[in-house]
Amino acid sequence: MNGDLDRVTGEAVLYARDGCSPCFALKRLAGRSARRHGVRLRVVDVDSDPALRERFGREVPVLELPGGVRLQGRACAGDVDDAFRRAAGGRAPSWLQRLFGLDAGAARKRTRGGLQA
Helix, strand or coil: CCHHHHHHHCEEEEEECCCCHHHHHHHHHHHHHHHHHCCEEEEEEHHHCHHHHHHHCCCCCEEECCCCCEEECCCCHHHHHHHHHHHCCCCCCHHHHHHHCCCCCHHHHEECCEECC
């Protein structure tokens, strides 16, 4: 799977391997941020395919997000969450939109006193 296709489908892809501590940590952070921002996350074991094993070698984890954002190696929670927020277009998470009944344009209608009627 190439990164160009992932950007088109709007799916984040984490390339990782079993037994890799940084992979495990990034998988947990990415999973949390993916749910928070409504971005689908797919985890790919690079050892499951010889071509992927050759492509990534020991250079895992690699997280590729829609819009061309790419994180590699160890990343802090703030960086991962910021990357998912950008990939989601900076919009409020879908659960938050549902909670407050926001439509797609509501965020643009803010005033000093709250939302316009």
